[in-house]
């Protein structure tokens with residue numbers, strides 16, 4: 532099923548998500564499948580469970596946007612364990628539709644996570660994949676990309692969101 536995406540302003544997006552301790556259950560497999568489906572429907576390259584209103588440490592990523600099944604990545608209880616270099620590029624978020632801002636991130640990162648069966652693995656990514664690892668792991672810590680931009684730009688976005696909320700144009 533396709534879940535609606537939770538937008539900025541909902542508390543679940545700014546809370547620490549809960550550690551997942553039960554693996555390989557039908558519910559978990561279903562949730563992962565639904566998250567990929569929801570992410571593709573929203574045309575995103577990453578989606579964290581809090582973005583569909585579920586406060587659990589689970590994220591899915593596919594930088595090929597559904598073109599290459601080999602690039603589907605499931606991260607459960609992820610942690611960034613190594614960072615190298617830096618990159619600055621435009622970043623957006625499905626929970627902040629229409630907004631984009633340049634964000635500086637590490638260029639290359641290694642993430643340690645568990646898969647749907649609970650096995651631990653490490654994966655290293657560069658460029659867009661490294662950006663996705665950092666963006667999605669942030670989500671599970673209640674952090675949005677606007678926390679990495681200047682307070683001035685952040686306030687501007689907040690004000691615009693408040694206007695949209697008042698106009699009933701922000702779900």
Ligand SMILES: [Zn+2]
Nearest residue numbers: 623624625626
């Ligand atoms: Zn996001």
